[in-house]
Amino acid sequence: MYQLKAVDKKFPGVHALKAVDFEVKRGEVVGLVGENGAGKSTLMKVIYGAYQPDGGEISIDGRAVHFANPRQAMEQGIGMVFQEQSLIPNLTVMENVFLGQEAQFVRFGVINRRAMAAATRRQLAKVKLDIDPGMVTADLSFAQRQLVELAKVLTLEERVEGDLVILLDEPTSVLNREEVELLFGLVRELTSRASFIFVSHRMDEVMELSDRIYVMKDGQVVDVVTRGASDVEAIQKKMVGRSVDKEYYREPRQKPYDPSRVLVEMDRVRFPGRAAEVSLKLHAGEVLCLVGTEGSGREAVLRTIFGMRTPLAGRVSIKGREVTRFSPRNAVEQGVGYVPRERKIEGIVAGMSVYENMTLSQMRRYSGAGVLRTGEEKALARDWIKKLSIKAHSEFADCGNLSGGNQQKVVLSKWRSGGSDIMLLDHPTRGLDIGAKEDVYDMIRDMSDDGVGVVLVADTLEEAIGLSHTILVLKDGVIQQKFDGAPGAKPTLFDLLHYMI
Amino acid sequence: MGARISRATLLRWAPFLVLIALVVFFTILNPSFFSLRNAARIALAATPALMVAIGVTFILIMGSIDLSMEGAVSVTAVLFATVFLQLGGTLASWAWIALPAAVLAGAVFGMLNGWLHVKLQIPSFMASLAFGFVGTGLALMMTGGDRIRVEDELFRGLLTFRFAGFPLMVWLAFGFVLIAWFIQTRTTIGRNLYAVGGGEELAHASGLNTRRVRVIGFTLAGAFYALGALMAVARIGIAETATGNNFMFISITSAVVGGVALWGGIGGVWNAVVGVLIVNVINNGMVVIGLPDYLQDGVLGLMVILAVVLSTDRRLVSFVK
Secondary structure (H helix, E strand, C coil): CCCEEEEEEEEECEEEEEEEEEEEEECCCEEEEEECCCCHHHHHHCCCCCCCCCEEEECCCEEEEEEECCHHHHCCCCEEECCCCCCCCCEEHHHHHHCCCHHHHHCEEECCHHHHHHHHHHHHHHHHCCCCCCCCCHCCCCCHHHHHHHHHHCCCCHCCCEEEEEEEECCCCCCHHHHHHHHHHHHHHHHCCEHHHHCCHHHHHHHHHCCEEEEEEEEEEEEEEEECCCHHHHHHHHHHHHCCCCCCCCCHCCCCCEEEEEEEEEEEECCCCCEEEEEEEEEEEEEEEEECCCCHHHHHHHHHHHHCCCCCEEEEEECCCCCCCHHHHHHCCCCCEEEECCCCHCCCCCCHHHHHHHHHHHHHHHHHCCCHHHHHHHHHHHHHHHHHHCCCCCCCCECCCCCHHHHHHHHHHHHHCCCCCEEEEEEECCCCCCHHHHHHHHHHHHHHHHHEEEECCCCCCCHHHHHHEEEEEEEEEEEEEEECCCCCCCCCCHHHHHHHH | CCCCHHHHHHHHHHHHHHHHHHHHHHHHHHCCCHHHHHHHHHHHHHHHHHHHHHHHHHHHCCCCCCCHHHHHHHHHHHHHHHHHHHCCCCCCCCCHHHHHCCCHHHHHHHHHHHHHHHHHHHHHHHHHHHHHHHHHHHHHHHHHHHHHEECCHHHHHHHHEEEECCCCCHHHHHHHHHHHHHHHHHHHHHHHHHHHHHCCHHHCCCCCCCHHHHHHHHHHHHHHHHHHHHHHHHHHEEEEEHHHHHHHHHHHHHHHHHHCCCCCCCCCHHHHHHHHHHHHHHHHHHHHHHCCCCHHHHHHHHHHHHHHHHHHHHHCCCCCC
């Protein structure tokens, strides 16, 4: 009934969706799986109207439709239950459920709260949630909020003629086992009223709930599996599929690291909110990859080494010296550099020039008595602009106007020029086009040659395997398995996935 | 030709163009507006506010706000006058010490203000608003509500001695503008202020001690408020609790009209200078063209809104809070 035909979507440098065919039948639960960057979220955004496709056709019951925004999609019965919870925490449940739809309760300019509460109760009954509609949303548990969100989407039933399609984006990520069961039971019952598209990282749950599963990879639907026709392992293989080009990840340039020089050592470190202990060692010239799903604890490791988090227990030593005070300032002085995932927030200061960004972490080296030696700063910037062939008209260029790849180069040169020899890279290639990605891979190899230890959280598993000397697979804050990644003896994608999910 | 001037360049110069347009506008209405004597009058009136506006500009660059300037100006003005008279009442004696002492007092005042904001985690808006009242209260306590006259001829020379048509204090203020500009562009403090305003998390992730930077920023602002206080006393020869009145509106308005962004990271000392001139040109122009007294405040408000509309890029902010 809801159908996409040969839908195409391009972003600058990325072909996000390549002629995708997708269909949801009445009363069906359709699963959608794929690695990070496979195009799942782009596809979802096209479905609920946040993106407009560049090519192809969307139709409902054979009638072509066009959504300029999510609101128009909603009017056609397409509802979205957001992963990051779109409820406004300081409003009450009923205000959230009918946000933007209050007009039906208004008499003489005043909202009839009693009618609104009654209507909200009817909606909450659909999801079997028995709470006071006047409660402030912030007081609800995560599971309750998830259900309220679902109830909010179900108000479409009364407002829209025709069938409903409801997207569930990672709805189980914050729920425990019983809550998941509850949600699944509910979804199955609700299929009499609506069809569902279910997106999740947890393969077993997708298998359990979905009638059919779309497997995505590199912006394409590589397979459609019906329930019972395939097992988890077969689907995982399809998700990661193609062979990896060795040249692409600069594998021939990978040299053995120096096992005698330990740069970072974590000894039975325990993080807030986790029961497990993490121990690891980073050597000079090593690329250590942390692999795991979102929330598996990769970030906690990086942020602890950089001093942004203080562990509850255990020892962290940098170059043989135990860290007693955790602060980025201390870490930077010890030679740690951090390339964060959110380049715009923690990577570069937009509005400041290339040279100002480069010396931000090392101003003391370029100043005397608080007065900056801008001449030296600019010389440094010119030097690195040439060294990494950064595309900027000069060292005065505003970093905010550079492309993503060039911004990343500025961030890397900021740390490298300051002599950092422990580099923490969090998704360094996210959002970069292929050429820029290859530049980053080259830089990582250059760093290894210089004896720099790199802790990498890669954007894809292929990247992790291709670049690393050592891979640690994390799940729920526990190191599940350690893989050795010498060229020629690298683990396969499937080996890793097996321990991740 | 028009195509070659980029939008960014145009925006950068917008406040300056607004200033020129205002000067042309008032000159057409009354040609005597455009004279050296009137320029000196405008510059003189603008001088104390300019110092205060530069101070608050440093705070705005960090993305914070400071509303303590009225209290800071009053308390440093009164403190200066009291110490000055105690020590002999003339610059020819040891009383000159009162000048640096006042600047130091301003810096301490600012430091406490910043410390409150950072250590007790009170939003700068609230901390500085309250602390400003503490300053006004202190000034009132010291004077008991009286005016303190400072009649030393040497000190008043700041007003009476003229060079090239402009009073000495205008030249002095120009010197302080250059110092502020130096701090902004050539020192680690200046760079840190921009880093904190442009991305506090990033500054933190680069190993900067952002809390220290904030306190230093407020300290610097306090010192410039004190300079504003000294100029204000030199201009009228009186220090009192009311010396600080009106500086809040004038200084923040000037900075914003001049193109300093309220969300931090954008603008600088020269924006403050242009902004102060815009506000004072409007003020002076209304008198010159003979606008009735009772209309001037309202018209100033409207003109300021118009100037902000013309000189800032609202495309950058999706929501105005």
